[in-house]
Amino acid sequence: MAGPKDLDPSSSPRALLGAELRHARERQGLSQDQLGQRLFVSGSFIGQLEAGTRRMQAEYARMLDDALGTDDFFQRNCAAAAKSKYPxxxxxxxxxxxxxxxxxxxxxxxxxxxxxxxxxxxxxxxxxxxxxxxxxxxxxxxxxxxxxxxxxxxxxxxxxxxxxxxxxxxxxxxxxxxxxxxxxxxxxxxxxxxxxxxxxxxxxxxxxxxxxxxxxxxxxxxxxxxxxxxxxxxxxxxxxxxxxxxxxxxxxxxxxxxxxxxxxxxxxxxxxxxxxxxx
The missing domain is CATH 3.30.870 (Endonuclease; Chain A)
Incomplete structure (x- = not known):
């Protein structure tokens, strides 16, 4: 089965990254709380990542790749999602x-x-x-x-x-x-x-x-x-x-x-x- 593709920075990378996270989590049969426990964060934090309301930091991207078996997909793409014009x-x-x-x-x-x-x-x-x-x-x-x-x-x-x-x-x-x-x-x-x-x-x-x-x-x-x-x-x-x-x-x-x-x-x-x- 083909793995997830790199995100297109010209679209909405944070929303796409959140959608891929939800897909990968559900594919592993994990609830938001269960995945959160593996990352030592709350289930609501995972929900916010999936909804695109929170930025995915590099440390969490690495842990998500490990927990979900997604190679280095989230690590590769979190940089595009983190770009911002704000301080x-x-x-x-x-x-x-x-x-x-x-x-x-x-x-x-x-x-x-x-x-x-x-x-x-x-x-x-x-x-x-x-x-x-x-x-x-x-x-x-x-x-x-x-x-x-x-x-x-x-x-x-x-x-x-x-x-x-x-x-x-x-x-x-x-x-x-x-x-x-x-x-x-x-x-x-x-x-x-x-x-x-x-x-x-x-x-x-x-x-x-x-x-x-x-x-x-x-x-x-x-x-x-x-x-x-x-x-x-x-x-x-x-x-x-x-x-x-x-x-x-x-x-x-x-x-x-x-x-x-x-x-x-x-x-x-x-x-x-x-x-x-x-x-």
Whole structure:
């Protein structure tokens, strides 16, 4: 019987790699949990590899080839599936985001990437890398703008963002940039494309004071939570961790302003920036 063929990098290598993994696993008569035990990972992790929501790392590719008797197929092809235009620490999360059916995010310090305008993204990327060549910054901005194209679909994914008031008040890129950025968010909310809540200063202490929260749900894979720091990030699929972060997010939505009041505040702040920029 002929073995699996190398993947075509011009197609969707991660999805094809996941399909081949599912085929090889079922051919061996293994459940996701049984295969996961051989790799010392959870069954849900195997499910995410098969669904293409997680990147296959070289170490797992080698172990899969050993466990499934696929010669070096996964080792040969995981490099093509791992190519990304995003920073290494965020690449897996960005690609999972693209296949999510629902994204819930709390942003404590800046406007979430999916809601950023190009000018705002330019200011953020330049702040992260003040000495980088402009070409590098342009590539980062282009990747961020490309991510936001998933909102071109009129219904999916659901995007529910809780934005800290500090992100509205921090002048990033200048007042004109902030006015445009907030009006962009307001426009998406008016069209019913996103749900946005503002967590006001007056809410005081809250459940996510230690950092950002991003939860992602999928059609055919377990949910994920993404944690991000300065130049670092990791995805978690542990059900207990995901449940805890979901509860944290629910507490945030309870502490935040209602969507209609949040929209009113965003529009007022945008108007203030516009007036201050043009006395």
């Amino acid at each position: 290494e620490h965020f690449a897996e999360a960005a690609e999972a985001e693209a296949s999510a059916t629902a994204i819930r995010e709390y942003a404590p310090l800046l406007i979430p990437g999916l809601l950023q305008t190009p000018a705002y993204a330019q200011a953020v990327c330049r702040a992260y890398q003040p000495t980088a060549p402009q070409q590098v910054i342009d590539e980062l901005v282009a990747a961020r703008v490309d991510r936001a194209r998933l909102l071109d679909d009129p219904t999916e994914p659901l995007l529910w963002a809780v934005i800290d008031e500090s992100a509205l008040r921090r002048v990033t890129g200048g007042r004109a940039v902030m006015a445009e950025a907030l009006r962009h968010i307001a426009g998406l909310a008016h069209r019913g494309r996103v749900i946005v809540q503002v967590l006001p200063f007056e809410a005081g202490a809250h459940a996510a004071m230690q950092g950002a929260v991003k939860l992602m749900d999928f059609e055919e894979a377990p949910p994920l939570v993404y944690f991000e720091g300065v130049g670092t990030g990791r995805l978690e699929d542990d059900p207990e961790i995901v449940r805890h972060q979901r509860f944290t997010y629910e507490l945030l939505t309870a502490s935040a302003l209602r969507p209609e009041n949040s929209l009113a505040l965003i529009e007022v702040v945008a108007q203030d920036y516009a007036h201050e920029d043009h006395p």
